[in-house]
Amino acid sequence: MTLRDVTLDDKYTLESGYAFMTGIQALVRLPMVQRRRDFAAGCNTAGFVTGYRGSPLGVLDQQMKRAQGLLEEHHVKFHTGINEDLAATSLWGTQQSNLHGEGKYDGVFGMWYGKGPGVDRSGDVLRHGNLAGTMPLGGVLALLGDDHTCESSTTCHQSEFAMMDAMIPVLNPSGVQEILDYGLIGWALSRYTGTWAALKCVHDTVESTASVDVDSSRLHIATPTDFMLPEGGLQIRWPDTPQEQERRLHEYKLPAVLAFARLNRLNRTIWDTPDAKLGIVSTGKSFMDVRLALEELGIGEARAQRLGLRLFKVALSWPLDPEGLREFAQGLDRIIIVEEKRGLIEPQLKGVLYGMPDAPRIVGKHDEFGALLFPSAMALDPNHIAVEIGQRILEYVADENLKTRIAFIQELMKPDLTPEPLVRLPYFCAGCPHNSSTVVPEGSRAIAGIGCHYMAQWMDRSTAGYTQMGGEGASWVGEAHFSKREHVFQNIGDGTYYHSGFLALRSAVAAEVNVTFKILFNDAVAMTGGQRMDGPLTVPRITQQVMAEGAKCVAVVTDEPEKYRHETGFADGTVVCHRKQLDEISRKFREVLGTSVIVYDQTCAAEKRRRRKRGEFPDPKRRILINEAVCEGCGDCGVKSNCVAVLPLETEFGRKRTIDQSACNKDYSCANGLCPSFVSVYGGRLQKSKPTTAGTAAFRDLPSPELPAINGTYNIVVTGVGGTGVVTVGALLGMAAHLEGKGIGILDMIGLAQKGGAVLSHLRIAERPEDVHVPRVAAGAADVIIGGDLVVSGGHKALSTVRKGHTRLVVNSYEMITGDFTKNADWFFPNLELKQGIEHAAGVENTEFLDATRLANALLGDAIAGNLFLLGFAFQRGLIPLSLESLEQAIELNGIAIEMNKTALLWGRRAAHDLGKVRKTAFAGAQVPDEPTAPKSLNELIDHRAQTLVAYQNQAYAKRYRSLVERVREAELALDAKDRGRDPLRQSGSFSKQPLTEAVARYYFKLLAYKDEY
Template sequence: MVVGDDHTAVSSSIPHASETSLIGWHVPIVHPASIDEYETFALWGWALSRYSGAWVAFKVTSESVETGQSFDVRPAEHYDMPDDAEAAERHYNAGDFLSPAIETRMARRHRAVAAFAARHSIDKLISAAPEATVGIVTVGKCHLDAMEALDRLGVDLRGVRVYKPGLVWPLERERLLAFAQGLQHILVIEEKDGIVEAQIKDLLYNQQQRASVCGKQGFDGETLIPAAGQLRPSILAAPLAGWLRRTSGLALAADPAAFACTEALSNAADGMRRRPYFCSGCPHNSSTKVPEGSQARSGVGCHYMAAWMDRDTGGLTQMGGEGVDWIGVAPYIEAPHVFQNMGEGTYYHSGYLAIRQAVAARANITYKILFNDAVAMTGGQPVDGPISVPQICQQLRGEHVARIVVTTDEPEKYRGIDLGPGIAVHHRRELDALQRELRETAGVTVLIHDQTCAAEKRRRRKKKTFPDPARRMFINSAVCEGCGDCGTQSNCLSIVPLETPYGRKRAVDQSSCNKDYSCAEGFCPSFVSVEGGQPRKRRAAAQDDWQAQLANVPMPRIDEVHTPYRLLVAGMGGTGVITIGALVSMAAHLQGLSASVLDLTGLAQKGGTVISHIRLAPPHTPAGPARLDWQQADAAILCDPVAAV
């Protein structure tokens, strides 16, 4: 069972960690530190599951999943199975009475997990330090952060015992007790809840000689290792240094404050940020508008970005919870109605059940379902399963919603298609009027907006699999008065300012325009429609000048890499930031170096900030944290001034 945990909610509704749920289900958990452990841990987990009969969870975090890394492939392990007399009783038997049999079977599986883990451990003793009196236990990705923090503090590992469990629940008892033998103090470093810390305390409690155990809290109950957010070496440095000073005589070669984020370096208070935005020609530019006096609620999907636009949109639910919060709050407020945005991918996944609940609750709500023919938020994948506008209409008719309407930018494609009694197709220009009608209709109503994702249109047009209209829109600057109504109507990023001797006017950026044409819906005589025209190519003289400049760029000097080198690339989504990271890391890999690249994108394909963290190191160098820490980059390629700060 692969469990993807997003500890910082970079692409989730809320930050989450699954350990407590998995423990409640009696599921053993393996947790690799980085992708070079994925294969080993996965094969070990399969073997454990086959032997014990238990489900086994393979926990990964968003940071490790988003990382590309070079590593040496290890030979596959062979796992001989321990002798076991209970094998037949551990597996499911349809003849057993269900409830009592589950508890008995789980107990047998736990014994089998312990036996297998004792025979074939994936725990590692990183630093044996037989004379040490202090020990550190590191869990998952935190192992890389902790080891780098120790290195930057200048801690001599000959005085610290370090243990890295691979099976984080249930802990392998004998190896943990052997690690703790002779130690007076143990520090547990793990993100989120202290799952491993609690187990260590349980295992040591009845031992005659037992160490003190700190983790989430220190000796006096103060917060030590933060449970919120994501850990990094600079965050661990201060608690590590404080704990070592109190428990050992180890010397520290560096002050932890030297590489922490200072107030002068923090941009938390800055007002300028590059927030993601709807793509040029995005259907959401039209579909997320609400009539004056109405409010809409957001959910999971690109439409969430409407929450920070002037569109009377707010709120957030988990996928499949769209509108459920309204059902709970509606009896206690004066607002009679609300709009709820939803994508067709969410509808197919679980949003359908939310609509069913709204019908059962007799709520006054209009679901606005965007059918954009792609899972746009995560890269344009197709929806997992057969789905179409006619199918959605038929399903919702079966649930007895009060009214269904369909809007689209191409009403002609519905000629001859029967969507069902009373279901009409309208042009998207009628969105405002239709929404005003729906909000006055009692019960649950649905507006389905059919318009292909703009980013997906662009991809398909490049592949020659989607029609590319010959029509292009231009703005006659001599007529334009700079009122900006074209931007108001279209909400489109391809409407750009044009500075002229007569003041600021508007122009259409032809390179980013996705031919949505909604900019021309404004009350403006300056728009010019050109059929069959193509943007003029760069003049030959200008192109020759560029080529001359490129010819004068000296070839880079490639030196031997003797120490790790860290490169940060920051820019705006869609401008090649990830491509730079991929090229540099792959070039280093082909040269025989160790390389890793972590791409932080979020909603950045919509024009937000994109950052690539690149690490280069000599061959066979142990991997460090993929994310670069404060003040750690040796060089930076800054492609956008806003993202750069």
């Protein structure tokens, strides 16, 4: 097989053919392409990109910085904003750069980005900038990051109506290809009309990946020549008046937008059927849902013609060009409008068709009888869309195949009322500062804010309620006047403080309310990927600022007070103390009248880990371990630390605790319980398992699997936990498909996954790029699930893609503990229940479980290789429609741990060929860990415990133990004999029929051998 010649820079540098990229990377590519197009046209332009991060655009700034060299080569300046509205104001400034004859370029094109709440707070400047206008070779593209279902936000968001109110045109792409196309169209529209242009960005588009056509000649954008322009044109000017700006916008700019849209056929009929009676209109993410729904109904363009169906795609969702839609509506009896969230197209379309002879009926948010059809709350379900479309088609055409498909989809839609055995909620990372910083004294209450510390609300932290970003503390200004409570703590992250939160602190000072602001200085924006602060913010500077604003007292609480021993920049009166004194300081400050401030200074644990790997952060020589022979399993270390690196350890003597050294970030708060089982080791290094080469000769003749055929699309779902490489597996599969010239669509469902939450990646592979219309895998449509985590694989989201008897599952059986264990010392992992649920959904014959994590760790010395091990297993089982050559080439292109990942893939293949042999190789000379040892007989249990007590103390101590146990056994046997007299079928003397004796044997021993002298 001949593979494509690919480099990782193709996504930015390739000018013809197909490039593999994410939606975010397409946004990074956009300004480079615009500069190239301008340069080719003889124009010397520059670009300016600014905004403020937030999902689904949370990593845009990271990607921009990684491509900074290429951006600078293309005269594009990237600048992270302090907040969204100031960033938008700076973009307004770029359009003024030539007004005074001082410009360096022919024009500056700008890109602004912000998530939905940032759009809201920037409404004032967006309106002002749009009224003022753009330069002829400039233009502004505003990226609207909308989180429709509040996966990583505090509100479900839709920004189109804010744009409509500011009179900014909105483009709504359906996938990565259209992000590239519509972005360039947006700048061209902005230049011609003098308006800003908005590009709607949702999870399903910007966090998806595809093989995209980047040919520079494929997109032809025309400019109207017959539109009557006003005197002076449509662009920005000076002098200008607000009244003239409004008149120009209403009477000329918006009509110019419609003329531009009409000329370039932005809104157009995708499937045309001359005698159609039913039409569908949709846009953006909803259009992808419609395409997926039609796929599930078995309807392509040819079948749509036979069924009398038309399909219309809206690119410019506001303002809506009427001409194309009037033409589309001709002869139709009914139009179905499918749009997620509030209806934007529907009221516009009704206005367009009002009064038209024989106008079709329109259904959208409500059906023909006024009942709710496509709700505006949350997201639309492609299955629901399919059923509603299918049932309406059947009103015009009899089609048994369609009827059967609708019935199948309805069966899939029946709600699964079975509660999930376990849900993997996001949680604080191991060693996270918030584990300690969010604790408040008994009797106090705290209010949450924006950032990772928001998660304190579902932990034992007496924390409830939150505000919008930057409003932290202002809600108490209102509540305080009407509450019996005298004081609250207000958590606020350092990023939020710098963004706008200091104004809320100023407000609290002015209102003279009693509040202690806890400014959580973590030196990173951990929620969106660990970015550095957007400006020169330091702990001493914060103390100076808050004292200048009127704080009554300030304390700096830190895990490293010694680093401030010679610091002279603190405000007068600032107290610096160790974090062990947090409770003492908090109790003192809650008695202060007015505003007080605690700056909690400890670096983000995840960022510490990253910087230590790069050699940029001190790595303490101390490691903490737990001596399981001394540990009594009380769980106080978990309570004290709230740390997910404290794990249960099941032993012969019951449940103990152990520290997961691979997850530990050396916070040490687990040792605060003063437990004698804790051992500190200084200077020692972890002894990792060394990759094994033993026994590899037995696998030399590994057969090549028969690859599955691709019928339309081949659908794969990868599940796992954030930070374990789930997204990497999807990216490798995607790159392998791209190398083979196949079509690929990937949708990464991440949310708060980087905080230990669930991750699901949907992949759809086709023979040609144009055959992948949607990256999402429909309900019941998965061909294979590669389950990197048992909990996520057994959840409703993963199992909803399973079709019993068809979908194959390969699932990691390793028990990765959730955050629940920090709160409940007796919590048990529901392994059997999860496995049974998966087997019930897919069928036992289609499901395979293996402990990929332990096997990968034993064979390769690193548990992180478990997901590549699973991929190799699935490949050898004939479940991956890609060649081994392309998979290995994708690993090499990725450039990270190449040999380990290729070897993990190989060992996974070997395991699929002969799992028993691989297990023997992995655990040679050790007990195979998958199966627990069988319980001892009662006599063996008593003998074992007695011998242990001899070693613990002496023979007399052991005799004391045996004496009580034997007395209990005699009494239980006597009772058992009486019971046998009443019930002849009852048998005695077995291990399981002497529960009282067994309990005394176990727990009297525990009492006698208790180690915790503290």
